[in-house]
Amino acid sequence: MKTDDVIVKKSKTHGKGIFAVRDFKKDEIVLHLDFTHTLSKEVFKKLSKRNKMRVSFINNKYIAMQSPESYMNHSCEANTLVKDFNDIAIVNIKKGEEITTNYFRDVCGLNFICKCKSKNCKKIIKI
Ligand SMILES: [Zn+2]
Structure with missing residues (x-):
């Protein structure tokens, strides 16, 4: 997984977040997501709410997000979108901006x- 282009640090909105270390152009891949840690529905149901926030429901599978993508925060005006196991910029993102996604689609x-x-x-x- 390539993680050099983002860092995890304190976010203004929700605890920790992921921030761009360089500029990203629209449609560029920001993060390659690690979707190998799948959970059964039974295991997912037993998780605390906090841990559930770190799980995505993609392709009918519960997937435990790994670092750094597990620190990605939701925004109603997200600047990335998860598509084909990648997190892709949907607008130009400037160095230092927080990387956000719209959980509505996948949690x-x-x-x-x-x-x-x-x-x-x-x-x-x-x-
Ligand atoms: Zn919001």
Whole structure:
């Protein structure tokens, strides 16, 4: 996994987050995601809410996110999108910006309060 282009540090919105170490152009791959750690539905159900936030539901599988992608925060105006096992920039991202994704698409069975502070924030994310 290539991780040189992002770093994990304290986020203004949700604890820790991932930040760009360089500029990314729209459609560029920001992160290659490690989707090899699958969980059964039974195991997923027993996780704490905090740990569930680190699990994505993709292609009908529960996948435990690994570092650094497990630190990726939700934003209602996300700057990346998960597609084909990669996290892809959907806008130009500048060095130092936080990398965010829209959990709505891929996290299963969780409601949470969003603090992304974007203009279009949905506040309570129901999935
Ligand atoms: Zn939001």
